Amino acid sequence: MSSDAVFSALADGTRRSLFEEVSRRGAATPTELAAAAPVTRQAVTKHLQALEGAGLVAASREGRETRYRPTPRPLGDAIEWMVAVGGEWDERLGALERSAARRRGR
Amino acid sequence: MSSDAVFSALADGTRRSLFEEVSRRGAATPTELAAAAPVTRQAVTKHLQALEGAGLVAASREGRETRYRPTPRPLGDAIEWMVAVGGEWDERLGALERSAARRRGR
DNA sequence: CTTTCGTGCAACCATTTGGTTGCGGGTCGT
């Protein structure tokens, strides 16, 4: 199970911002991202490699630049884990949950 | 938004196991959990405090023991963030969010 | 061919983190 890599990758704020930015643009290079980030290009590269290790982005070399694209499947796995754990909780406290979670609208 | 604390809390494998165990039991004390964990009671306590800081569990002192119960509401927030980032280009995440929301609401 | 641009790699540094041991204090049973 690589949910460890996914949650670890998402644990850092800078890395989440980077992931958001890649997702927003659809694809981006380290240098592009570094221009809009408060850290150096090398730091951005490290973060992208961490995200790649978690399977959240994929790199493809195009000429002299490296293009990163989002590959969000691990997000689904992480969500499934959360729902599974929340499910355990529901089994124990289902009745209590109905009264407590009412504040969450919709 | 303290999604930073939530993802950080979930980044550690031991901590995830602890959170799973608390959710499974409905409530547990540090000593109970330490008996089934590969680390000392003090380490378990630290992890529980991290989970508490992320709002994933709540502590209540009962006599000479401290009882921790799961409060997984932050999981919903984390799921919402993931869907917001990845939902645009992956419709499968949208489906997961709908099923997760059904579990929470209503 | 020479220059410039985008990368990756390596060394290095400060801080955080997960873990331990030791100790003192409140709470329960006898």
Add this chain to the structure above:
DNA sequence: ACGACCCGCAACCAAATGGTTGCACGAAAG
């Protein structure tokens, strides 16, 4: 009252982490 139990705090340690600078290499532009 006394001993056993559960707990939190503090000090300490090794390893991981996020960040930097410097450099060398391949690709594109002049």
